[in-house]
Amino acid sequence: MTRCRLCGSATLASVVDLGATPPCESFLAADQLDNPEPAYPLHLRVCTDCWLAQIPPLITPEDTFKEYAYFSSYSTSWVEHARTFVADAAQRVGLGPDAFVVEVASNDGYLLKHVVDRGIRCLGIEPSVNVGAAAREAGVPTLTEFLGPESGSAVRAEHGPADLVVANNVYAHIPDVVGFTQGLRALVADDGWVSVEVQHLLTLIEENQYDTIYHEHFQYYTVASATRALASGGLTLVDVELLPTHGGSIRLWARPAEVAGEPTRRVADVLDREKAAGLQELSGYTEFSARVAKVRRDLLRFLIEAAERGETVVGYGAPGKGNTLLNHCGIRPDLLPYTVDRNPYKHGRFTPGTRIPILPPEQIAADRPDYVLVLPWNLRAELVEQLSFVHDWGGRLVFPIPELSIVEVKA
Template identity: 85%
Template sequence: MVDLGATPPCERFLTETQLDEPEVTYPLHLRVCTQCWLAQIPPLITPEDTFTEYAYFSSYSTSWVEHAQRFVDGAVDRLGLGSDSFVVEVASNDGYLLQHVVARWIRCLGVEPSVNVGQAAREKGVPTLTSFLTPETGAQVRAEHGPANLVVANNVYAHIPDVIGFTEGLRNLVADDGWVSIEVQHLLTLMELNQYDTIYHEHFQYYTVASAQRALASGGLSVVDVELLPTHGGSIRLWARPTEVAGEPSARVHDVLAREKAAGLHELSGYTEFAARVAKVRRDLLAFLTKAAAEGKTVVGYGAPGKGNTLLNHCGIRPDLLAYTVDRNPYKHGRFTPGTRIPILPPERIAEDRPDYVLVLPWNLRDELVEQLAYVREWGGSLVFPIPELEVKS
């Protein structure tokens, strides 16, 4: 589908001492299977390489925590969860979601492979098991804690090279009459809105509802409903159940499948023009940055997300075009972006330096960040959004 060259792992931020050391890069080529239509990159980096210690803490995004709370409130009502229920979240990060389950006095457990973010969850009072989900882990949790009425897997189903084993782990966790809720970026909107920066080595798969149906069926789960979400530029929330009790999928499932088919994503023709649209995003952003540099304008970044590192590396952006970027996560302060080696500073630096332009890298948090960065207008500065197409917002 698209060749993005070779990049380092997107969350492997460099310390100052590492700047004089070699940096390993891996090919970043998105491919699609013409039998099941699952878009994939080769698993060149193991999850253990990425997630044993992780730089991403979900709770630093206010809007994401609020999104999680709305989900918990809705799931409690939809499924009738109460004090005798049990909820498991896989890839529970720093407890951003399960903290709302704890607050409702519902028994829960997070399964989180990253030692550092799992510890942050425990400090919030969220019970957390440090482990990757495998069929064996799922069976172990079920044996020790009982079957889960609800298993949540937000933004993790694309992060695992062994799709079938992970899905079997979900089935082992969930009660025979229980529910699984999965949120994952929708390949349809990724392609429609040129969101190619969400392609990186942590994401092994890119799902349509059609390919997700096939993947979940491999572990004995069936999709019964789907919701279209604005998160991450456009996501799907899949509601699945054990196949024996699933019944017929909802009208919403059929509607989204029809949209995917109309976009050509159930045949090869829908995938052939994506690379040309990606190339235009790159050309437009580089033209803007080089023009700003020639005019003596200052451009800095906001955010240091994984997706930003795909964009920066693919475009070949270095500190001569982007002086630095800032991030709310103190873990990243004083470090440098992988590959492009752009300094990462605290957010307060923007107000001190009053740059002409702020390039917003986590564009998926647009509404939240437009509000947070409203002060940039005080000195006549502008926000720049690179995706889905270049936009300079004064």
């Protein structure tokens, strides 16, 4: 990477170098285990002019999202998060029976199904063929397409301008941030609203959430850098909410620049927090790499010592972030013989790079391991409840982020 993809600056400073890993959602079938796997550098840098944190665009969205392994509806808490958002947004924006809602990267319809239930016209724009098909089967109108200025204008011409455009957990996934933002502006009505949810770089740094750095995530936002990114497409940030999702996210409310008006006090408050944390100067990034190294050492020490004691450790979940962690730590089946996942798409497959088998969740109760390493740590409250049955044999849960934590669950 030689230049910032937002402002074009050549002054990019290293934040953390995680080596080279395969793309995090490139799960392997059994007949692929003897094949070579491509691995790409995973090196996070920050632009010292506009302060957008970013990795090089070494893979394309087409490589990743045409066939995708992540289905949002398998997370109970995520579906509930979407339901609450739709209810709140309907009130905030004033979505009546004649409104039109578009969601970009709508996945399997986990969010828009709540819009459909309200009788509001909607459309999902989802590039992944397989998850888009699941959305249509669930009754959510879905277009298989990537968003850019041209496709956004085409959707507007065919369906009309959207009163609300939703872009949840996609703003990090596109290397052409300017073109994507122009696509959002093309979709939204001239007096409409855009809602963007994306992980907050502030909590990523503060809570050692380095496993959310992977090749699908091309950039990592503060409110300051997101404001600049939105402006590149003619949108103005008017409000921000701090959310607990994904370990700490920001919900950005933006409008076309011509109607935006002054931002709320909450925008200024979060900008002040980011500035106090040093995220608009290099001082806020210098210690992160050392703290990442400690997470790795602590997890490896735990797994090695458990193995030497003859104790069993298995995984729960096969999320993209888990594959960053497993590859960075060099964890193989000798330390983690398998992980499980609720998504049947992943059953019988193997994690990229580390080649750990992925089994159905029922395997945990059958094997009664001493420890369950929880890879989707961002769903901690949900999974502590789901995995309470490990108490039956004295099993415990292990969370690796933000620091190693061993939890005794209650029945």
